[in-house]
Amino acid sequence: MSDVVNLRQFKKRKAREEKEKAAAENRIRHGRTGAEKKFEREQARKAGEFLERNRLEPAAAYPAKAGDEDA
Template identity: 55%
Template sequence: MGDIVNLRQARKQKARDEKLSAAEQNRALHGRSKAEKQRDRLIAEKAEKFVAGHRREPGDKGSQSVGPKSAPLFSDEPDA
């Protein structure tokens, strides 16, 4: 025969276990020291500056597209 299980106690234990796992995840995400947060912020700022420095501006000569849409249109009419 199987073991007798009190469903009320099982539900409460399951809820406690879920709270503990959520708390562990929050500690991993938010439990960082000030130095770690500052280091991560500096790394993110450096990466943003790098990307911004290599971004092409719309007025640059090199930004003109090359392809069929940018080719001059030709007509069948002869030039006068």
């Protein structure tokens, strides 16, 4: 004879396993590790600093344009 199986619990377990499988696929497809995010932020910061250091004229030397409320 076989074991008695509670179908409600079986369906819930199967649904949880499928949901976890889908979540794992999404993490692989869309996710990035913390190290990757940190590396990208650091690269952007370094690029911004490089551009600022190598600017031909200081930012204050540019005249305000018509429509610029911040200046």
